[in-house]
Amino acid sequence: MQVEVIRDPKPSKIDHLFVVIAEVEDGRSEMPLPPSLEAVIRKALTGSAFSGRIDESITILSEEPKKLTLLGAGKEKELTIRGARAAAFSIGKIARRSRDRRIAVVFPYSLPDLGEAETTRLMTDLLSHADYKYDQYVTADKKEKRLPIDCAYIAPAALDSRASRKAQTEARAISGGVRTVRDLGNGPGNLVTPTWIATKAREVAEESGIKCTVFGRKEIERLKMGGLLAVNRGSAEEPKFIVLEYAPKKARRHVALVGKGITFDSGGISIKPAEKMEEMKFDMCGAAAVIGTLQAAAQLELPVRITGVIPSTDNLPSGSAYKPGDIITMMSGKTVEIVNTDAEGRMILGDALHYASELKPDHLIDFATLTGACVVALGNECSGLFSNDDELAQKLITAGERVGERLWRLPAWDEYKESIRSEWADMKNSGGRWGGAITAALFLKEFVNCPSWAHIDIAGTAYTDHDTGRDGKGATGVGVRATIEFLQSLS
Ligand code: BES
Ligand code: MN
Numbered sequence: 001m002q003v004e005v006i007r008d009p010k011p012s013k014i015d016h017l018f019v020v021i022a023e024v025e026d027g028r029s030e031m032p033l034p035p036s037l038e039a040v041i042r043k044a045l046t047g048s049a050f051s052g053r054i055d056e057s058i059t060i061l062s063e064e065p066k067k068l069t070l071l072g073a074g075k076e077k078e079l080t081i082r083g084a085r086a087a088a089f090s091i092g093k094i095a096r097r098s099r100d101r102r103i104a105v106v107f108p109y110s111l112p113d114l115g116e117a118e119t120t121r122l123m124t125d126l127l128s129h130a131d132y133k134y135d136q137y138v139t140a141d142k143k144e145k146r147l148p149i150d151c152a153y154i155a156p157a158a159l160d161s162r163a164s165r166k167a168q169t170e171a172r173a174i175s176g177g178v179r180t181v182r183d184l185g186n187g188p189g190n191l192v193t194p195t196w197i198a199t200k201a202r203e204v205a206e207e208s209g210i211k212c213t214v215f216g217r218k219e220i221e222r223l224k225m226g227g228l229l230a231v232n233r234g235s236a237e238e239p240k241f242i243v244l245e246y247a248p249k250k251a252r253r254h255v256a257l258v259g260k261g262i263t264f265d266s267g268g269i270s271i272k273p274a275e276k277m278e279e280m281k282f283d284m285c286g287a288a289a290v291i292g293t294l295q296a297a298a299q300l301e302l303p304v305r306i307t308g309v310i311p312s313t314d315n316l317p318s319g320s321a322y323k324p325g326d327i328i329t330m331m332s333g334k335t336v337e338i339v340n341t342d343a344e345g346r347m348i349l350g351d352a353l354h355y356a357s358e359l360k361p362d363h364l365i366d367f368a369t370l371t372g373a374c375v376v377a378l379g380n381e382c383s384g385l386f387s388n389d390d391e392l393a394q395k396l397i398t399a400g401e402r403v404g405e406r407l408w409r410l411p412a413w414d415e416y417k418e419s420i421r422s423e424w425a426d427m428k429n430s431g432g433r434w435g436g437a438i439t440a441a442l443f444l445k446e447f448v449n450c451p452s453w454a455h456i457d458i459a460g461t462a463y464t465d466h467d468t469g470r471d472g473k474g475a476t477g478v479g480v481r482a483t484i485e486f487l488q489s490l491s
């Protein structure tokens, strides 16, 4: 929904007012409420037995506004971004269900470690996604009528109109980037091909004044990107290698972002089981995160030079597909013995990381739905982080904490390298099951020539297979918010 940050709401213009209220131990605390709504909110609070417990909600019919819903946020001292995201998501759902056209939201708290402006920015961004649904392919008669909802986020009194406007502008840039990621991620594999990703990247680039270069098969061959070409051999689609460049004049730092763009991962000759294979359309969410982040960064006019690098193909079996036992020479010149064609992400990323390293960025960060092992280790609540630079790792973790995209660091110690040792080539493309997320990171490291590199494994966070109460089913848009926060901390 479209969210506007406003300071002085007119109750008559609101169909449905949502107030998020936390639980307090010793009676109701006097949280600051917007003057024009204070009376009606206080009346609702005293008139109901509402306590603010998490998951609690009461809807009251009144005059102006016509409906008022109180939503519990749990203990005030234990407010989390996770809880705030759940509240935003519930608001979207309730508003959709009750066919509201104009809603307003009051969230009279600041989130932990965030000030009022940052809380407002994050809530506005989260609310814009609260009623998100990818329903482009649900045909007319089955599709429920989804009328647009206008949402007013009531700014805290401490925020002046300039600060409110800024929070709104920033939230729109970020939620726009997140939307790009979700739409690309949710798009089916027959639509979202490498060519489609390239077209989308070009579109975003044109809108945002970014430079976009797309290499097709010829150029990829000329660059000797053996990893990308090997994975593409089973495919009927042309591989693409996409480079996005955002280079503002005032930039002092250069950050390269690399994203895995496998538009469908069947596993190839080492084919995956049929169950849930359809989820492998999400295997390009790293690529999407790079495009969405560049889109948001350019719109925010961040004073950082950013280069996005995306290798893209699908991974399918065929008579010409690469196969176990093959030895592939990568762009860097290193050779890889293929033992599992399903370890394809690292093959295309090896070339992309080598390419990006040659640009000599200050920081190099890659995003990839790389391993099931990472999901086994960490589940769906955080992404796996690997880095050769403690300071970069810490900055990314902190940035993620501030926007609700958790990262957990795993080791990339050389001790684990033994598992990808090969008799026939410089390395094998898979180290087997044990420590699979780590050995994948170590494989990538072989192609990195940058003292400040981070690899973010988003296999568990890029999409969900069910409605979580914080996100609907499908692509989550992970990567954009944390990376933007990190880039802002650099400038
Ligand atoms: N795209 C998958 C990883 C994945 C798994 C993403 C589950 C999202 C959810 C990746 O290409 C893959 O197949 N990895 C293999 C590596 C193995 C063959 C070494 C895996 O994790 O099983
Ligand atoms: Mn795979």
Ligand code: ZN
Residues within 6 Å of the ligand: 262, 265, 283, 342, 344, 345, 369, 370
């Ligand atoms: Zn994959």
